[in-house]
Amino acid sequence: xxxxxxxxxxxxxxxxxxxxSMTFAAxxxxxxxxxxxxxxxxxxxxxxxxxxxxxxxxxxxxLREGNNGWTCxxxxxxxxxxxxxxxxxxxxxxxxxxxxxxxHTNKGMGFGYMLQGGSxxxxxxxxxxxxxxxxxxxxxxxPHLMILVPDAAMLEGLPTDHxxxxxxxMWKDTPYVHIMAPMPAYxx
Numbered sequence: 001x002x003x004x005x006x007x008x009x010x011x012x013x014x015x016x017x018x019x020x021s022m023t024f025a026a027x028x029x030x031x032x033x034x035x036x037x038x039x040x041x042x043x044x045x046x047x048x049x050x051x052x053x054x055x056x057x058x059x060x061x062x063l064r065e066g067n068n069g070w071t072c073x074x075x076x077x078x079x080x081x082x083x084x085x086x087x088x089x090x091x092x093x094x095x096x097x098x099x100x101x102x103x104h105t106n107k108g109m110g111f112g113y114m115l116q117g118g119s120x121x122x123x124x125x126x127x128x129x130x131x132x133x134x135x136x137x138x139x140x141x142x143p144h145l146m147i148l149v150p151d152a153a154m155l156e157g158l159p160t161d162h163x164x165x166x167x168x169x170m171w172k173d174t175p176y177v178h179i180m181a182p183m184p185a186y187x188x
Contacts, residue, residue, distance in 0.1 A: 026074070028063050034074035035063070037188040039086035039113035047072045047086055081119030081141060087112040090148055097175065098126060104175040110148030115186035117141045123162045126176045138162055143186060147179040155179065 026034070031051055036044040048066035050073055053059060066072075072086040087095065090110025097104030118141035122128035131137030147167075149155060155177060159168045167181040 026077075031074040032063050033188065034084045035072035035086070036084075037116055037186065038072055038084035039070070039115060040186070043068065043070050043113065044072050044086055046070075049073070052076055075116070076119070079119040082116040083114060083118045083141075084116055085112060085114045091146065094148055094176065094178075101127075102175075106148045106150050108150050110146075110178075112146040112148075113144075113183075114141075114146065115143045115183055117143055123160070123168075123170055124172070126171045126174055136162065143183045145181040145183050147181060149179070152177050 028051075032049050035049045036047075038044065039047070046066050046068040047070035048062060049064040050060040050071060051063050052073065053061070070086050070088055071092055073084060075082055075084045088111050090106055090108055091112040094104060094106065094110060096102070120131075120137065120139045120141065122131075123136035123138055125135045128135045128137075131139070155169050155172070158179070159166070160170075160172050162168050162170070162180065165182075167179050169177060170180045171177050
């Protein structure tokens with residue numbers, strides 16, 4: 001319970017911005033339940049669960065040790081959406097690169113669950129913080145599975161339209177390209 005994990009390993013603090021310094025009121029048990037709601041129980045039941053730090057320059061505390069290679073995070077308190085997530089090791093590497101704006105090549109297939117939805121974001125710009133005329137803003141994210149592939153060329157010909165009712169390619173032509181696959185809403 002007292003293990004600390006450096007935030008850049010998790011790397012999703014970019015969404016929160018560098019100025020997040022609020023106190024989170026949820027108990028550790030509530031945070032664990034939130035994190036576990038991001039993925040099916042077959043994944044979240046034995047995943048490592050980390051907590052967002054009050055200051056994004058701090059390390060993340062481990063709320064629960066896991067043993068299946070997955071890492072789950074509770075809802076991000078500083079975002080407007082309901083966005084707990086569970087990520088495999090490939091997604092954790094991706095997240096580190098994304099947060100630090102580093103070049104990235106996936107080392108294999110990767111899967112990440114966000115079955116509670118997410119926060120509003122751009123479909124085309126991985127660093128957009130608000131809608132513009134050209135960034136295809138997604139104002140109401142759906143529950144989804146995120147898929148990484150080892151070669152972006154594998155995604156050629158797949159749709160990029162997030163309103164098509166099925167999977168689509170998000171952040172095409174960036175190092176952070178991935179497939180978004182809508183999923184049914186999940187009630188833990």
